[in-house]
Amino acid sequence: MFKVLALCQFILVYPLAVFCQEGYTLSGKVIDESTGETLESARILCSFNAVRTNSKGHFSIAARRGINRIRISCNGYDTLDMTISLSSDSHFVFQMKPAVNMLEGGKIRSAKIAKRESSYAKISSAETGRLEIPVADLKKVPAIGGEVDLIKAIQLTPGIKKGTEGAIGMYVRGGGADQNLLLLDDAVIYNAGHLLGFFSIFNSMAVRDMTVYKAGFPAMYGGRLSSVLDIRTREGSMKTYGAEGSVGSIASSLTFQGPLIKNKLSFIVSGRRSYIDRCFRLIGKDMPVFFYDLNGKLSYKITKSDRIFFSTYYGRDILDWNGQIRLKDTAGTWNLLHNLHVVSNSDLGNFTNTLKWNHSGKAASYNVSIVNSSFNYSIDGKIAGNHVFVKSSIKDIGIKTDYLIHTGSLAKLKFGIHSFYRLSKPNILSSAGTISDVQKAQYAPGTGNTEHAVFVQHERNLSRKLYAVYGTRFSTITVNNGKMYSGIEPRVSLRYLKDSSNSFKLSYTRMKQYVHLVSSSSLALPTDLWYPVTEKASPEISDQVNLGYYTDFSKKSLYFSAEVYYKSFRNIIEFREGTSLVLNDNFEKDLLVGKGSAYGTEVFLNMHAGRFSGWAGYTLSWSTRQFDSINNGKTYYSKYDRRHDISLVGNYKIAKKWMISASWVLSTGNPFTARIGQYIVLTPGRNDFTTLPVYSLRNSHRFSAAHRLDLDICYKASIRKKAEIEMHFSLYNTYNRTQPSRVEVVDDGTGNYKFRQKGLFGLIPAISCNFKI
Amino acid sequence: MKQAYYILFILIAGLSSCDPKPIDLEIQMEKPRIIISPLFNSENEIGILVTRSFSSLASVQNPFDLVYGSRINSARVSIENDGRAYNLAGVSPVYLSGDIGFRPYSEYRVIVIDTLTGEKAEASTVMLPQVKPHAIDLQRSDKAADTAVTLTLDIQDDASVKRYYLVTFNLNEEVRGKSGQKPLSGKSLYDVIEIFDNSAAANGHLTYEKTYRQNIVGFGGNDSVIVEVSEVSGEYYNYLSIYKKSGSVINQLTGEPINMPSNVRGGAGFFFLTYPVYKEFILGEH
Structure with a gap:
């Protein structure tokens, strides 16, 4: 096995590494001292250079010959300061100590430093439109019914708008809900909603980190026009066992983790059930629906540099309504009672699996993942001897490989191949009983598509202050009758670092989308269907330019960014007015193809001062659509066009055990x-x-x-220093204000x-x- | 135990959302427009309903009150064909003529002028010929839980051009009403608007079959159904398609609102001329 791994590494990586290396490179891995878990997005400062660890905790940074001062910081950990003497390229493993009560006493200082360096990393990187808020911070945001929902929390950041009140729909920079690529450990999530889309499938207990891209998309991402939400689940500790859980008004969850083989194999399993x-x-009221989900992950350390992960998600919404409905009898009165039974047959939800091999070497690292994802819904209805069964599904299986090679001082080369086979089977219907005379059974044969993409991206300093990330993605898909769509998606980002506190960034990205969502609702309904591109509906395309200014006001515990963007959409689809999307087996005849645009500015201010932390966001934006057959061909505002959007989020530690959080939108x-x-x-x-x-x-x-205004008061306590308890008292919509979503005549x-x-x-x-x- | 009750109380309170005070909204109404809607026509007769549009806040409890409330007392209505103008007489809101003599494939233009305001609305359409059926049949079948009817049509159509057809049903409850029986419950057949084109026509025949279930519960005796079949223009077919979609419950809940198309310049509504063929079926005898 090891020989095979080594051979793969040699063939795929070594030649490039040899040709590209120059100068001294300090590389390494950052891990949690107590659990051994690798830490993503830890900031490494070495002289004037700054980098961040990748998803496997690995980094590489240019260093000087001789003494180098290194500072490593990571949210939730004490900052690590040290000096290292280098006489050649070197590789180290850095262990970070968790700041258990980060906001208490003397630890505040290290928290401050961590935040300040986080700002510097944001200022000095070339990334635009990237949002990375620690999951721990998102968990502090007051939530509806006390049920922490990471997607609803990121709806409070600039450029990301919610759809229906309380729902998880995301509308990023004028894009639709179907234009977001949701990845859970590399597996695509096709429907992120539980309970008709009012809760997301992402269990906050199981999530380690999440990153949102709204612009400046790295070349490794593709397939959606407007955003990428990359979610990584936690890994179990290699050293100690642990358990945690939550009990709320809507759902409860429980998580167990620990080593199966100490320092070799760990597990984590997290389950959640709504009640x-x-x-x-x-x-005394009837609510015939609930959900449950399960996240699991195994991490196996093969060697110091090689790891294998297997992660899985299984979630289901269970609908079981058994009641009576009244029909008219022969005399015309509503006297006929019929039993109606509607069930989801435990077949409504997502199931994903990811098997990943990660190699983090001195000069190069790579990942090879086999992923599989599926979303099904089936509804079974029975009434008066009649039986109607509706089922839809979308499944994919694919392989992703990506390689990262450090080609010199702050220079990186990243490339890879993604290849997927996707099978969608929409609206399979069978009927029995007399209703079958009217509602004929229909079986739409599955539509299978193979989608491939290759990408390459290079990052390097053009001068001392100018840093560039440039690359491209070439994607292709085959549709019916052997027709093939393909195209190049260029990506460029430039950063000009004025000084250590101020930078300007410019990016251009093109994205292509090969699947459309057939939906007539702003909720993430299970009946929403994904359809691949067809001969009539070409791939959707977006081009986005983003210009931004970033500063930390000379390190005053603040981080500020202002971005302006312009995005154009082509080949976006809508449905002819009045198209019924339920039980429709031929959407293509009702498809309309049009265009759109979105532009605006986003301002973000993040602050960490003493006992207070929080952020303020403001978005000024426009989003339009144009279809020849809608609105007499005139341009109109898209459904979630909102001119102004303000959000204020703050957490304040009142006393040692008490904290208050508030958000106002x-x-x-x-x-x-x-x-x-x-x-x-x-x-x-x-007549x-x-x-x-x-x-x-x-x-x-x-x-x-x-x-x-939403409020949350948190009381923290520990029991004999062995267990920690947090009680949350929350108020959603504190001053009981109507959030308008419909108009009625009264x-x-x-x-x-x-x-x-x-x-x-x-x-x-x-x-x-x-x-x- | 007391604490458990408190927790349970808070949990239940948490699930009972308070109802916030609704917010009033001002919506600017459109300026009233002249509406043209044909009531009926045959070889010689036509009746046209001429009204004005009105606020969407007006009550629709009684449509007849609204019809009279929205009439245009000062309207002058005429129909032009081949350079001749026919003035329609009548009392607002319905304008009638019995001597036009409609000819198939001839174009007719209706003109409505409000003599008080000078506003003018007009629309043109082509009179299509009466359908020539080989057969029209309606079969009743009773099953355990309900009663169904199956419509079978066989229409002359040489498929030389694209043609569109409309089928509607009228329930004749005259006999039932006179005998003091309750009205029929199966009114939904009355709501059926069936439209189709001649893409399936072959060898001079266009056949069409459809079953309507649970539509005529309690039908019997001398109750009858009148099937009405007519050829309609492509424009009117499109209007009827959208009319049907706008009534779909699913679309009303989840779809975008649909504005009905209109061929009336300077107003709204739809002007069409059809010459239906009728056939009556007494289903109790089937």
């Missing part, structure tokens, strides 16, 4: 198409009248602005009618408890 159905039953109302009149016509073929509505131009009206009390806006949720108090042993 909103049970709680509703207590108050204000956003321009969503656009909508208003009913601006009505008229009467004769009903076709009949009575029908009232028809008159609608405004598409999305030409807006709801009122929405604002909301009597104004004088016999006349008026329009009124309603939302989904008012004030929701909640209590939850987290524990760790």
Whole structure:
């Protein structure tokens, strides 16, 4: 086995490494001292250079001959300072000590330093549109029903807008909900929603870190137009066993981790189950749906440099409604009671598997992953001897390889191949009983596509202050009748470092998307279907230019960024007005192809001062669409175009055991198409009248602005220094303000009618408890 | 134990969302427009409903009140064909003529002028010929839980050009009403608007078959269904397609609003001329 690994390494990596090396390189790995877990995104400062560790905790940085001062910092860990003498390229393993109570007493200083250096890393890197907020910080954001949801937390950052109130839909820089690439340990997630999209499938207990890209996409990412959300799950400790869990109003979770073979093989398993159905039953109401999910990961250390990981996710939403509905009898009265039973057959949810081999060498590192992902939904309905069964699924299996070679002082070469086979089977329907006379069974044969991509990206200093990242991705897909789409997706990012506190960055990226989401709702409904490109619907394409300014105000515990962007969309799809997307086995005939654009500016201020930490974000943006057959061909605002979006998030440590968190959001109302009149016509073929509505131009009206304050008070305690407990008391929508999402016509009390806006949720108090042993 | 009750209370309270106060919204209504909608026509007769559009906040409890409330008392309505103009007489909102003599494949233009404001709306359409059926049949079949009817059509169509057809149903409950029986529950057949094109036509025949289930629960005796078949223009077919979609519950819940198309310049509504063929079926005898 080792010979094979070594041979692979030699053939694939060594020749390039030999040709590309120059000067001294300090490389190494950063790990957690207590668990042995590798640490991603740790900052390494060496003289004037700064880098960050990759997903496997590995880094490489240019160093001087002789004495080098090194500083390594990572959120949640004490900063490590040391001097290292180099006379050749060297490789070290750095162990970081966790700052257990980071905000207590003397540890505040190291937290400050960590944040300050985090700012420097952001300023000095060439990446634009990248958002990396530690999961620990996101967990402090007040959550609806106390159920921590990482996607809802990142909706509070600039450029990422939510859809329906309380839902997990993400609309990034004018893009649609289907234009986000969601990766869980490299596996694509096709539907990230539980309970009709009000909760995400990402269990915060199982997530180690998440990175969002809104622009300046690295060449290794592709397949979606607007964003990449790359989520990595935690690894189990190689040294000690541990357990943690949470009990909340909506769901509870439990996590176990530890070594199976000490310092060799570790495991982590995390499960979650909602019990909103049970709680509703207590108050005499029916909520026939719940969800559960399970994350698991095995990490095996083959050698010092080689590791194998296997991670899996399995989640299901269970719908089981058994009730009675009333139909008319022969006399025309509603007296006929029929039993209606609707179940999801435990076949509604995601299942992903990732097997990954990681090699982190002195001069090069690479990953080889085999990933498999699937999303199914099936609904089984029975009424009065009739039976209708609907099933859809999308599955993929593929291989990803990526290589990273350090080619010299701050220079890196990254390249790789991704190859996938995707099979989608939408709307398979069978019926039994007399209903089969009307609703015929339909079986849409699966559509299989093979998608390939190769990418290469090089990073290097052009001068002392100018740093460049440039590369390209070439992707291809085969569709029906052997037709093939392919294209080049260039990526360029430039950074000009004015001084150690100020930088300017410019990036250009092209993205291509080979699958479309067939959805008519802003919720992540399980009935949403993914369809590959067809002969009629070409791949969607976006081009984005991003210009930004970044500063930490001379290290005053602040980080500030301001970015302006322009993004154009081509070949985006919509459906002809009135298309029914339910039980439709031929969407292609109703597809419309159009274009769009999005532009705006985003301002972000992150602050860590004493007991306070938090951020403020502001977005000013425009997003438009144009289709020849919609809105008389005129350009219109997209569904989630919002002119202004402000979010303020803060955490304050009141006392040793008490902390308060708050978030306040204000956003321009969503656009909508208003009913601006009505008229009467004769009903076709009949002698009575029908009232028809008159609608405004598409999305030409807006709801009122929405604002909301959420609060969370946290009490922390430890039991005999062996267990930690956190109690959270949270209030969602504290001042009970309507978040407008629909308009209704009501009597104004004088016999006349008026329009009124309603939302989904008012004030929701909640209590939850987290524990760790 | 007391603490357990407190926790349970908070948990339940947490699940009971308070209902926030709704926010009023002002929406500017469009300026009322002239609406043209044909009521009926045959070889010689036509009736046209002429009204104005009105605020979407108006009550729609009684459509007949709205019809009279939105009438244009000062309207002058005429139809032009081959250089001749026919003035339609009548009392607002319905304007009638019985002597135009509609000819197939001839173009007719309706003109409505509000003599008070000077506003003008007009629309043109082509009169299509009456459908020539080989057969129209409606079969009733009773099953354990419901009653179904199957429509079978065989229409003359040489497929030389693209043609579109409309089928509607009218329930004749005259006999039932007179005998004091309850009205039929199976009104949903009454709501059916069936449209199709002649893409399946072959050898001079266009056949079409469809089953409607649970539509005529309780049908019997002398109750009858009148099947009405007519050829319609491509424009009107498109209008009917969108009309049907706009009524779909799924689309109303999840889709974008649909504005009905119109061929009326200076107004709204849809002007069309059809010459249907009718056939009545007494299903109780089948």
